[in-house]
Amino acid sequence: MLQFYYAPLSVNARRVWMALLEKQIPFEPIQLNLDGDQFSAEFTAINPLQRVPAIVDDGLRIVESFAILDYLEAKYPLPALLPQDLEALAIARMVAMISLTELQxxxxxxxxxxxxxxxxxxxxxxxxxxxxxxxQFFETLLVDRPYFAGAFSLADIVAGTLVPSVAMFGIALDAYPRLNPWLERLSQRDSFQQTAPTPKQIQAALPNIRKILEAR
Structure with a gap:
């Protein structure tokens, strides 16, 4: 069975977690608390970079969330999380990359x-x-479509693990009349609900997050 190494508050791990659930891939979740678990000899042997997510599938180890997502889409193509239509595929890839390289x-x-x-x-x-x-750019992409690529895709997973968090920083989403319904649709999905951290979990993790950021 596929092994999935994750931390509950890691947005990088959460996008893989959501994809596993959406694709209904059986997996063994292995939680790391990032308070030292990531430095263990066992996990370092899997990912020498000592960060989540990581998977081991049929003996193959893969690290970095986008590499894992590409692998899952190729090996477990149904249900598809990337569209076949060229325009929709370009939009899905664009949104995912902007989320990773700009928003995060x-x-x-x-x-x-x-x-x-x-x-x-x-x-x-x-x-x-x-x-x-x-x-603002994401808002323009949601004209007359429920999700970025039309149907639910990896774009919604990657953006959806990041966009809701901006409210914590005092950035209101009320000014985005298309993003708000998109977030509402996203929040109704089982994969989103099962992986969403609770306010209590977030609050409890803040001291450890501070230590990690101080060490950078």
């Missing part, structure tokens, strides 16, 4: 501030503006 890094300074670390005002302002730019 922009949240980092705000997370640092949230856990009590000092961040320059200019850095925070630039991060907030980058997030707003991404949200």
């Amino acid at each position: 890094p922009a949240t980092l300074p705000l997370i640092k501030q949230l856990v009590g670390l000092t961040v320059a005002a200019e850095t925070l302002e630039k991060a907030e503006q980058r997030i707003i730019t991404v949200l």
Whole structure:
């Protein structure tokens, strides 16, 4: 059975977790608390980079969430999480990559501030503006379609594990009349509900998140 190494609050792991659930792939969840578990000899043998997510499937180990998602889509093609239509596929890939390379890094300074670390005002302002730019762009892609690529796809998984978090940083989503219904549809999916961290889990993890960020 596929083994899935994850931490409950890791957005990188959550996108893989959601894909596993959506594809109904049997798996063994192996939780790492990131308070030292990731440095164990057992996990380091699987991922020398000592971070989640990672999977081991039929003896094959794969690390990095996008590599895992590509592997799952290729080996377990049904139900499909990437469209066949060329335009829809381009949009799905674009949204996923923008989420990874633009939105996720922009949240980092705000997370640092949230856990009590000092961040320059200019850095925070630039991060907030980058997030707003991404949200505005995503808003334009949801015209007359329930999900980014039309049908639910990896784009919604990757963006959906990040967009809701901006509310924690005081960035209101009320100004985005298409993103809000999209988030509502997303929140009704079993995979989203099963993997969503609770406010209690988030609050309890803040000290450990601070330690991890301080070490960077």
